[in-house]
Amino acid sequence: MLNTQSLSSDQIPDHSPDPFLVSRAALGDASAFTEIMRRHNRLLFRTARSILKNDTEAEDALQEAYLKAWRALKGFRSESALSTWLVRIVVNESLGRLRRKTAAVIPLDSAMNAIDADIQRSLSDNPEQHPEYAVMQTQMRQLLEARIDLLPEAFRTVFMLRAVEEMSVEQISQALDIPEATVRTRFFRARSLLREGLASQMDIALSDTFAFDGARCDRIVAGVLERANAEEFLNPKTE
Incomplete structure (x- = not known):
């Protein structure tokens, strides 16, 4: 007291x-x-x-x-x-x-060898099968799409073809009629801009976390x- x-x-x-x-x-x-x-x-x-x-x-x-x-x-x-x-x-x-x-709490090694099916399922389930994972993936996709839309057009097109469609540098060069060096430069710059944008949004979001x-x-x-x-x-x- x-x-x-x-x-x-x-x-x-x-x-x-x-x-x-x-x-x-x-x-x-x-x-x-x-x-x-x-x-x-x-x-x-x-x-x-x-x-x-x-x-x-x-x-x-x-x-x-x-x-x-x-x-x-x-x-x-x-x-x-x-x-x-x-x-x-x-x-x-x-x-x-x-x-x-x-x-x-059961130690991990014991739990993996346990007979209890619920324990094994909780440890071995593919996280992609959980509804929360699908929601998270949707939110992440929407965030990426929004940031990609903010890229300058020349960078955006190269990024879409290279990162999303997985075309080769040579194929993009031929399709857009630009040098391969330009494709590489624009792709590198697009990735840098995306990282900077996502990092900025993360910093803002972190201040409001919980x-x-x-x-x-x-x-x-x-x-x-x-x-x-x-x-x-x-x-x-x-x-």
Whole structure:
């Protein structure tokens, strides 16, 4: 049980450094720990989500990790960044949940030799037979088609004939009445432009991966504070 003291939220200056927030939160200041949570929520949710592969489970793990971190704040010595320390706690909590969930996991070698048909099927099935794979392939094809359409016409035609239709450089040269060196140059340039375009789209998409909106942030903060109050975490009874 924390030895807490009541401190109002207006005593937490904007842009307070982490050490200041840690010292206040360690004394039971809910507003200081709320600020810590809001600063690190997205990083820590994505960390938990990467391990548990489920939004709801990641939120639950994050709330539990926050409570453990709050209890342990007095022991935080700032040898590493607060974010690093919190990530470690979230990782441990998430891995612990994963281990409990998969306690009966069968080693790969044993599973491949097991009699259980479902186990063998899950390991040996062709991924192309799964509906999710077909959807993924469709989305990838649509993305590639959209990027190919953006290529300059001269590059686009060479790319289609060479990469998609698999015509030889000599055949394309004859069909388009251009030197073979030009075919090679345009094909190389087309591939470079495609890679650059796809990489740019991937960078943009990565920033939105496992989106962390305001509602989720508020829900996690509220959940931690509610549990802390319910457990007399913030305001323990005094004799």
